[in-house]
Amino acid sequence: MDHKAKHILIVGGGYVGLYTGLRLQRALRRELKSGSVRITVIDPQSYMTYQPFLPEAAAGNLSPRHVVTPLRRVLSKVRIRNGKVTKVHHANRSVTFEPNAGPSEEIEYDVIVMAAGSISRTLPIPGLADAAIGFKSVGEAIALRNRVLALLDRADSTDDEEVRRRALTFVVVGAGFAGVEALAELEDMARDAVKYYDRLSEKDLRWVLVEASDRILPEVGPEMGRWTLEELRERGIEVKMKTLLKSCEGGHVVLSDGDAFESATIVWTAGVKPSPVVNAGDLPLDERGRIMTTTKLTVSGTNGAFAAGDVAGVPDVTNPGQYCAPNAQHAVRQAKVLADNIVRHLQDRPLREYRHKYAGSVAGLGLHKGVANVYGVKLHGLPAWFMHRTYHLSRVPTVNRKVRVVADWTLALFFKRETVSLGEIESPRDDFRAAAATG
Template identity: 45%
Template structure:
């Protein structure tokens, strides 16, 4: 029985393993998934996790619950040695070890692209994982509680200032959802007013949402600014030391919350620690059928998909273009990779990856959205409904679909929960500072 090792349990890796479980015959092959997290993050729900419209756990799909026939290894792959058919794994606890394999599937995903901006490493929060989305929400709610107890002034103004850096999908959606939450929160705090909110979206280019055309993108900017947001185009963040934001345009302000969403970078493990072929950007070189290598020089028993692979985009008008790194492609690539892998095991022909876009849809806050398919553009509430409908259908497993729908129904009846649980990030603080230390067993017994 051959061993298929999947590096990474994100979209592409999860769907590859999930479909392999359903299609492999008994004894045909065994599947191993190595990932540092025990769940797959459904990233399109992260903006709604920010706003409290989706429970954090509902944006995470448990691997052990749904990959019941797969061996799961919690750890990070630090090196792939395809010549010897082994990977090196670094677990959270204990020494590194190696796992042998017969076939490898590299779906390690990309990482957040970081720039050497002073203060970012110390003060910014990314928006790629559930933990980050929860931290952003809790930070905003805590800031409101603190600001409400302060008189008007610089400190209160800083607490109510939020900065998003990056005008791509995650940045715009996160900005719109958090602005929607903050606007709703003001009604619960009579000490504060909407005029005190200061939300900034910083984008280095002259437009946001590059996936939509110019006029819809301009409409999104107007919509966000009409709601009180400030969009800085052709602007770069040059300093964020101590939370003091300095832009290339000369504008400066203090910001309690800085969210970094400037895009993806090549996975360092794929880029630097594998003998598989990579391109100039550090991406895995794959063919249209998702086999690693080129048509002239395929690499035997190696496959790749998702954000760490340069998958040829056969639907693009530009020759040599690669698919963009998004969930729509990663999910479909994972499914096709499983089918092609089984086809090779059974001596059949593989199929190339070809997907024509279904359009672009984004949430801009509760009841607001935008959808574009070629020249068709839908704005506002209908687009927001389309966003929710599409993603509740796209999130894997019926269990997750039902949970999300139930939460949306509850929120429609009773509103969003506005409780901050920021203290869970320091769970021992209340215990260690909550009272006098009891030193003797006798004293402990009398308590």
């Protein structure tokens, strides 16, 4: 390798990291082949998760393997290193890299892209860390699916009313996209599954959505938000607005409206915050803890540093005074401009501004149910659900994934979904340990 090779380091393998790497891989193919440029992506996982499909994976409409994209297969000209960046020293053009196994090391770069995404934003609520689960990763989505189905098994197998009631009470905190879609898809799946239990019925299931503000799904606008609220309540889901989770120690849920009950499933989707890596370095941060970013996706006041996605505070040039929302729509589009600007930076050409007017939002609410507000066109029910699937299918990276997703959906038209819990995959050695202990 030529020691003068320009090194582009991408921190994060999510939407921004994958799409930036993909576009750079194409735009710089000659330079990559000659060795004058090299690209590295750092991420703890070896895959990118298409998060809008997590609710469908949790509900069993999609195979978990089909909502993730393997980085090494897609970014064949890019070096993938699994681990995390623990410190950014942009003044020295280097980062401290901690691999998933082995000692940490310093990695030097010429250009850095901060695209580490976000993590769940939690609050100091008693019991939250021990009793709740998030909904940001494929692992969390599948664990939730297995948990809901295992709890139906538990409730059907006991005569203890308290055990049954606790098992069949499901709580979701946060009524944004993640919370509403996760709850709607899981409730839809549970309603299907309960038909196979002689001693359970739909009315035994209790679903509670807790939201601190006075509206749900703010992304689709007030009118569609109200329609979604009515739809959920018609399905028997309790939606508690202007309500806070006060504590959930040991699964004992206490809400600010005075309601208190036992629940074996508490899902926390009440917001996200930038990855902790933004606080570990010398890059400037804004008042919300995001990396200060210009309209050209460069880090403010720096040379050779770029940022986009959830970690970046990108000014919205189509809406002066506002920032781009931390969602997939912006992240995918920002990645294209960011990659082009890196090429321009390497060629000493002027950079372009990121300009994209928010097109609107779509949300799935279970099989054949959805809500959408796109370019001012408001839809609900089957047309919105179809638009939701069509839109996200167009955004899934690679033809391989698109075909697999369509295959899953097509099979679902002709066959009933599987409602089996495979919870033992989360602790596969338990039986072996028990056998060894008695051996």
